[in-house]
Amino acid sequence: MNGAMPGTIGLDxxxxxxxxxxxxxxxxxxxxxxxxxxxxxxxVNEAKHRPAQQSVAFWAHRADTRADTGPALALGAAELKLLEELLTQEQLTVLVPVATHRQPPPCLAPATLDGWALLFGGRWQPLDALLDEFPVLYATSANLTGQPPVGTTEEALAAFGGATPVLHLADPPELAAEQRRPGRASTTTVRLHTGGRMTVHRLGIQDAAHPDPDAYLRHLAAQYGGTAG
Incomplete structure (x- = not known):
């Protein structure tokens, strides 16, 4: 099906x-x-106009993929459960330590820098039919380097100028309207340390309603476990 908006594509x-x-x-x-x-x-990096070899988040959007990568991380069972919640429920970007005693799966290599892998897990149900076909994907915010992330289909078309295809879900009309919903911003990035301690690496939309990063971390610990700061 066509994207039903000039310049966009549909799921096919x-x-x-x-x-x-x-x-x-x-x-x-x-x-x-x-x-x-x-x-x-x-x-992905080249479309964003940044160095091709720069690290980029691994999109851990499938439960089986997250399970497969878990043994490569320097996290215990409790921390892996916490990571699952941070990725899927809180929809954060999370930096996690890579275990030094075992070879990580190849899919994590582009997401790993200085012993830390960057994971993203947010997933929108209308994309299920597409995402289930691609267990290994890499993700970053949709913007050219140095520009703010885009929050609507129209902003995406303007930012990329046709050089990168833009998926637009046209049917039902509620999906098209959702893609124009204002108030979007970059995700918060949390660093999950061995032992379950959490620190804020980058501020973003998830922590915006809290008075400071420490308050947000305390909220996370109360909701999902782990320790703040």
Whole structure:
């Protein structure tokens, strides 16, 4: 099905682009910004106009993929359960320590820098039919380097100028309206340390309603476990 908005593609078009190795701009669940995703981390970085070898988040959007990567992380069972909640319920971007005593799976290599892997887990149900076909994807906010993340289909089209396809879900009308919902911003990035201690690496939309980063971390610890700061 066509994207039903000039310059956009639908799910079939996005599937074809991802299969061919190209990046696509996709909507995320509100209030997250739109994302730039692809199977090839180099292509994702180049579409964003940044160095091709720069680390980029691994989109751990499937339960089986998260289970497969868990043994490569320097986290115990309790911390892995906490990570699951932070990714899927809180929809954060999370920095996690990579175990030094075992070889990590190849999918984590583009997301790993200085012993820490960057994971993202937010997933919007209308994308299920697309995402289930691609267990390994890399993700970043949809913007050119130095520009703010985009929050609507129209902003995505303007930012990328047709150089990168933009997925627009046109039917039912409620989906099209959701993609124009204002008030989006970049995700908060939390660093989850061995032992369950959490620190804020980057401020974002999830912590915005809290008076300071420590208050947000205390909220996370009360909701999901772990320790703040």
């Amino acid at each position: 078009g996005a599937r074809a682009v991802l299969t061919a190795g190209g990046p696509v701009v996709v909507p995320h669940p509100w209030p997250l910004p739109f994302g730039l995703v692809g199977r090839d981390p180099r292509a």
